[in-house]
Amino acid sequence: MKHLIPECEALKARLPQGFESTLVLPCLRRVQEERGYVADGDIDALAQYLGVPRVQIEEVLSFYTQFRRQPIGRWHLQACHNVSCSLRGAGSLLDRLRERLGIEPGQTTPDGRFTLSTVECLGSCGTAPVLVVNEVYHESMTPEKLDALLEGLE
Amino acid sequence: MPRIFINGHPVEAEKGQTVLQAALAHGFFIPYFCWHPALSVSGNCRICAVEVEGEDLDIACNMPVREGMRVLTDSEAVQAWRKRMMQFITLNHPVDCGICDKAGECTLQDYHYEYNGEPSVSREPKVHATKFFRLSARVLIDNERCILCSRCVRFTHEVSRSRALGIQNRADSSLVRASEDGRFEDDPYSDNVIDLCPVGALFSPSLLYRHRVWYLQATPSVCPGCARGCTVRIWHRRPDWALHALDGRQNEAIARVTPRENPAVNGPWICNKGRDLARIFERPRATQAMLKGEPVALGTAVDAARRLLEGARRPVALVSNWGSNEELEAFQRALGGRVRAFVKEDFSPAPGEPVEDDLLIRADKNPNTAAARALFGDAPPAFEDGTDLLLVWGEGLDFSRLPTRVPIICLNAYLQPENGHADVFLPVSVQTERAGHYTNFQGVVSAFEPCFAKRDSVAHAESLFAALASPPGPSP
Numbered sequence: 001m002k003h004l005i006p007e008c009e010a011l012k013a014r015l016p017q018g019f020e021s022t023l024v025l026p027c028l029r030r031v032q033e034e035r036g037y038v039a040d041g042d043i044d045a046l047a048q049y050l051g052v053p054r055v056q057i058e059e060v061l062s063f064y065t066q067f068r069r070q071p072i073g074r075w076h077l078q079a080c081h082n083v084s085c086s087l088r089g090a091g092s093l094l095d096r097l098r099e100r101l102g103i104e105p106g107q108t109t110p111d112g113r114f115t116l117s118t119v120e121c122l123g124s125c126g127t128a129p130v131l132v133v134n135e136v137y138h139e140s141m142t143p144e145k146l147d148a149l150l151e152g153l154e
Numbered sequence: 155m156p157r158i159f160i161n162g163h164p165v166e167a168e169k170g171q172t173v174l175q176a177a178l179a180h181g182f183f184i185p186y187f188c189w190h191p192a193l194s195v196s197g198n199c200r201i202c203a204v205e206v207e208g209e210d211l212d213i214a215c216n217m218p219v220r221e222g223m224r225v226l227t228d229s230e231a232v233q234a235w236r237k238r239m240m241q242f243i244t245l246n247h248p249v250d251c252g253i254c255d256k257a258g259e260c261t262l263q264d265y266h267y268e269y270n271g272e273p274s275v276s277r278e279p280k281v282h283a284t285k286f287f288r289l290s291a292r293v294l295i296d297n298e299r300c301i302l303c304s305r306c307v308r309f310t311h312e313v314s315r316s317r318a319l320g321i322q323n324r325a326d327s328s329l330v331r332a333s334e335d336g337r338f339e340d341d342p343y344s345d346n347v348i349d350l351c352p353v354g355a356l357f358s359p360s361l362l363y364r365h366r367v368w369y370l371q372a373t374p375s376v377c378p379g380c381a382r383g384c385t386v387r388i389w390h391r392r393p394d395w396a397l398h399a400l401d402g403r404q405n406e407a408i409a410r411v412t413p414r415e416n417p418a419v420n421g422p423w424i425c426n427k428g429r430d431l432a433r434i435f436e437r438p439r440a441t442q443a444m445l446k447g448e449p450v451a452l453g454t455a456v457d458a459a460r461r462l463l464e465g466a467r468r469p470v471a472l473v474s475n476w477g478s479n480e481e482l483e484a485f486q487r488a489l490g491g492r493v494r495a496f497v498k499e500d501f502s503p504a505p506g507e508p509v510e511d512d513l514l515i516r517a518d519k520n521p522n523t524a525a526a527r528a529l530f531g532d533a534p535p536a537f538e539d540g541t542d543l544l545l546v547w548g549e550g551l552d553f554s555r556l557p558t559r560v561p562i563i564c565l566n567a568y569l570q571p572e573n574g575h576a577d578v579f580l581p582v583s584v585q586t587e588r589a590g591h592y593t594n595f596q597g598v599v600s601a602f603e604p605c606f607a608k609r610d611s612v613a614h615a616e617s618l619f620a621a622l623a624s625p626p627g628p629s630p
């Protein structure tokens with residue numbers, strides 16, 4: 001995380017002294033954006049940099065399910081399975097994903113291409129069901145649209 | 155001073171107080187789990203809700219007093235709320251009071267009888283979590299019993315400042331955990347979280363399954379571990395519940411030590427050394443008077459000591475800074491005019507022991523240096539030529555540092571190799587066998603009371619000094 005330090009310093013400058021623990025969350029987000037996940041070494045480095053006990057970083061990591069502790073595939077498929085999406089076919093979409101990728105939610109394909117996750121409401125119920133691929137929302141999904149989408153993902 | 159009404163009674167609250175503080179200060183009880191007078195407001199347990207007439211219910215621990223507000227602490231709406239909160243808090247609680255050390259002094263147990271009293275409303279299987287999970291060598295956690303009030307976490311952030319505890323995960327999978335870097339292990343105040351925990355989630359391996367609290371009695375005492383002199387309670391078996399069939403030593407053993415709240419000295423806390431007083435007081439005891447290592451009756455030894463004192467022209471005494479105010483004064487009264495007395499440090503910091511900090515722990519590891527120095531000065535012990543008798547009271551003195559070929563009278567409570575080298579050895583009582591006072595480094599005087607009876611073969615130093623000052627002859 002060394003190369004992120006200038007950025008973290010800029011954040012630090014915006015806070016009064018003694019608020020280092022406030023920086024845990026934004027720093028972890030940047031680490032994950034860069035590496036794709038948060039490694040053990042990142043926790044130690046951040047604890048040391050901010051001068052906070054390790055448990056304060058573990059608290060944040062374990063509270064937000066958005067943080068990952070393992071590397072993921074090139075394409076991260078996040079299927080919403082909350083109420084609206086479920087009512088509008090998230091179940092069969094997920095079945096299709098399982099069948100096509102041969103993995104369960106929480107797993108990564110052996111070739112490292114796809115990671116499948118289920119997530120809660122993405123705030124896009126009006127266009128349910130929703131599948132997020134990396135940072136991009138794919139709305140009003142159908143199994144056919146899914147097939148076409150997967151073809152395009154190298 | 156805002157005037158508020160609690161259940162219709164006018165109450166003069168203080169500015170800046172919360173409704174909970176004002177109510178408690180005026181004798182109206184409102185239940186609370188997560189609030190603690192010495193910690194910040196967290197407001198997570200919701201059991202302290204009260205009704206403000208004309209408004210909704212809200213938590214009293216975070217409600218500032220307002221002029222004229224009319225608070226109801228026991229309306230039907232409040233009772234219903236409390237019951238629902240208790241049902242929620244106990245949803246996943248294992249209700250294993252039968253095997254829980256906290257039973258009998260558990261807030262959850264008390265509130266359950268007071269405000270709920272019904273079996274769990276959950277039809278789902280209870281969530282299971284780790285039991286006997288080790289937060290440190292001194293503190294274990296049963297996460298199933300934990301109600302996530304966060305008192306323990308806030309203690310490490312706000313009081314001991316090790317910031318060693320945290321809560322991981324979310325909702326019903328939340329777990330109190332210690333930082334992996336081991337800083338809870340090094341927190342010298344860690345055991346306070348055991349008292350702070352309103353339930354039996356945190357417990358000490360030293361007490362686990364050994365005692366039921368209702369068989370114990372708490373004697374007010376003072377920790378002699380350092381010059382702070384924290385006021386404590388020493389818990390031991392109640393005499394009316396003395397064990398007859400099992401090992402009788404259990405009737406005279408320290409079960410645990412807890413803080414005795416005292417704003418002038420230690421507030422509501424003590425350090426871990428204070429928890430471990432058994433390690434000091436339950437060391438092997440000297441119970442036999444001796445002349446040059448040969449056992450004799452106490453009276454014989456006292457008489458021998460008198461003769462030595464009578465014949466000495468330049469006696470020097472090393473006075474214990476573990477002596478109580480009463481003992482030190484008795485020494486001064488009886489022997490002060492006859493011997494040249496110096497204060498002796500019985501204890502210095504042990505290897506690895508925290509020396510001093512800005513919370514409680516003091517570098518002087520003796521309880522009564524202040525009173526001893528007030529009587530006998532603070533010059534270091536010196537032995538002029540011609541010193542012809544040494545009186546050594548207490549422990550921690552290397553006899554090889556004493557002038558050679560000078561007779562020694564030694565008073566000690568513990569079994570130590572030096573005892574046998576003294577010309578006269580007199581076994582004395584320890585703090586848990588007598589009453590007395592210590593003066594701490596700030597000049598605050600605190601009292602301790604006896605927990606156990608003294609054995610006949612051991613003397614109280616206080617009466618011994620008077621006996622030593624009387625002329626030789628058969629003991630009175």
Ligand code: SF4
Nearest residue numbers: 300301303304306351
């Ligand atoms: S362990 Fe006890 S003090 Fe700590 S959060 Fe749980 S219930 Fe509260």
Ligand code: SF4
Nearest residue numbers: 377379380384425428
């Ligand atoms: S701070 Fe000193 S007096 Fe207080 S409990 Fe610790 S050792 Fe005992």
Ligand code: FES
Nearest residue numbers: 080082085122124
């Ligand atoms: S339920 Fe899926 S976006 Fe809201």
Ligand code: FES
Nearest residue numbers: 188197199200215
């Ligand atoms: S005591 Fe007020 S919310 Fe816990």
